[in-house]
Amino acid sequence: MLAALFAAVTSVQPAATQSVAAAGGVAIPGKRPMILHNDRPEDLESPGTYFDTWVTPVDSFFVRQHLPRPARIDPAAYKLKLNGMVSNPKEVSLAELQALPQFTVPATLECTGNGRGFYLPKVPGIQWKRGAVGNAEWQGPRLSDVLKLAGPNDAAEFVEIDGADTPVGQTPDFVRSMPMKKAMHPATILALKMNGEMPQMHGFPARLVVPGWDGTSWVKWVTRLTPQAKESGGFFMNPGYRIPGIPLPPGTPARPAELEVIEGMPVKSSIMLPEDGSKFAMGAIPVGGIAWAGEEAIERVEVSFDGGARWQAAALSPQKLHFAWRLWHVDWKPEGPGYHTILSRATDTAGRVQPFVPAWNPSGYLWNGIDRIGVTVEAKA
Numbered sequence: 001m002l003a004a005l006f007a008a009v010t011s012v013q014p015a016a017t018q019s020v021a022a023a024g025g026v027a028i029p030g031k032r033p034m035i036l037h038n039d040r041p042e043d044l045e046s047p048g049t050y051f052d053t054w055v056t057p058v059d060s061f062f063v064r065q066h067l068p069r070p071a072r073i074d075p076a077a078y079k080l081k082l083n084g085m086v087s088n089p090k091e092v093s094l095a096e097l098q099a100l101p102q103f104t105v106p107a108t109l110e111c112t113g114n115g116r117g118f119y120l121p122k123v124p125g126i127q128w129k130r131g132a133v134g135n136a137e138w139q140g141p142r143l144s145d146v147l148k149l150a151g152p153n154d155a156a157e158f159v160e161i162d163g164a165d166t167p168v169g170q171t172p173d174f175v176r177s178m179p180m181k182k183a184m185h186p187a188t189i190l191a192l193k194m195n196g197e198m199p200q201m202h203g204f205p206a207r208l209v210v211p212g213w214d215g216t217s218w219v220k221w222v223t224r225l226t227p228q229a230k231e232s233g234g235f236f237m238n239p240g241y242r243i244p245g246i247p248l249p250p251g252t253p254a255r256p257a258e259l260e261v262i263e264g265m266p267v268k269s270s271i272m273l274p275e276d277g278s279k280f281a282m283g284a285i286p287v288g289g290i291a292w293a294g295e296e297a298i299e300r301v302e303v304s305f306d307g308g309a310r311w312q313a314a315a316l317s318p319q320k321l322h323f324a325w326r327l328w329h330v331d332w333k334p335e336g337p338g339y340h341t342i343l344s345r346a347t348d349t350a351g352r353v354q355p356f357v358p359a360w361n362p363s364g365y366l367w368n369g370i371d372r373i374g375v376t377v378e379a380k381a
Contacts, residue, residue, distance in 0.1 A: 136195050
């Protein structure tokens with residue numbers, strides 16, 4: 001039951017060796033059965049029943065890949081190129097990265113399109129529901145320490161990041177950039193470990209961890225860091241992964257001049273237990289889930305069992321951390337039989353409250369509407 005969620009998890013056991021995806025019958029090495037959206041490149045969603053620990057085990061962590069992942073990278077041959085607006089361009093080995101001071105950052109990683117399947121009218125793209133999110137303990141050198149090896153120029157306001165994944169056909173290369181201010185933040189790291197390991201599927205040997213920002217910023221298989229004066233102009237920066245700066249009526253096309261780069265993530269909670277459409281006999285019913293807030297911490301989660309007429313506070317797991325989620329739990333005793341609508345909403349340390357209706361955008365990004373499921377409670381025979 002979700003009452004067990006409140007034990008703080010500090011380590012994760014090794015992942016299982018192989019499983020078969022829940023849909024499509026495709027074998028996914030190193031994963032428990034997952035919701036399959038694509039098999040090449042892999043796009044795997046975690047079922048709601050897997051969200052029962054504060055740290056998400058690697059074998060049940062979601063996967064989002066824009067391009068086919070690279071072949072296994074030889075750690076002895078790996079080189080990270082540091083070029084651009086630097087005083088000492090160089091290539092850095094994995095051993096040199098490992099020799100830098102290592103830091104552990106607990107942080108929630110969420111796909112920018114998580115929840116896209118809930119938008120109305122429907123928008124194109126992978127129809128993620130609740131499971132394109134996970135919480136891990138990431139370990140590696142600070143990105144600032146890595147960049148300092150090459151001496152970035154004070155005039156460099158951005159850093160461009162490229163990885164070893166390669167485009168197919170006319171697909172553009174997946175290249176991202178971020179403001180230097182975020183790159184130099186002490187919580188932004190070049191992770192060499194994820195819960196004590198770094199599977200190839202999740203970015204071996206090095207991936208970017210940008211706490212509080214959308215998953216698109218967390219580039220995997222990093223091979224190049226380039227400080228530069230301006231933001232990158234590639235497809236995955238513009239027009240990709242931008243949202244309207246001015247709210248639009250649902251179904252309205254975006255105006256390119258009003259699109260803004262996605263950075264920090266909004267406040268959000270999700271109901272992971274029970275499943276939507278479940279049936280129960282009268283009696284106590286455990287209800288619980290997860291809540292996170294980008295660069296902020298979760299202050300509280302409230303739950304309603306009557307469609308929003310009344311709200312009650314949920315019990316929260318003890319980890320009140322910026323960048324990382326909290327688990328929440330309520331033992332619900334229905335007042336009577338029938339169909340019940342359960343809602344959850346979160347509030348963060350900045351005072352942001354999860355909205356009933358999130359701002360619509362034509363790409364289906366950043367869904368954070370109050371979560372909602374329905375269950376039926378049957379009268380005792």
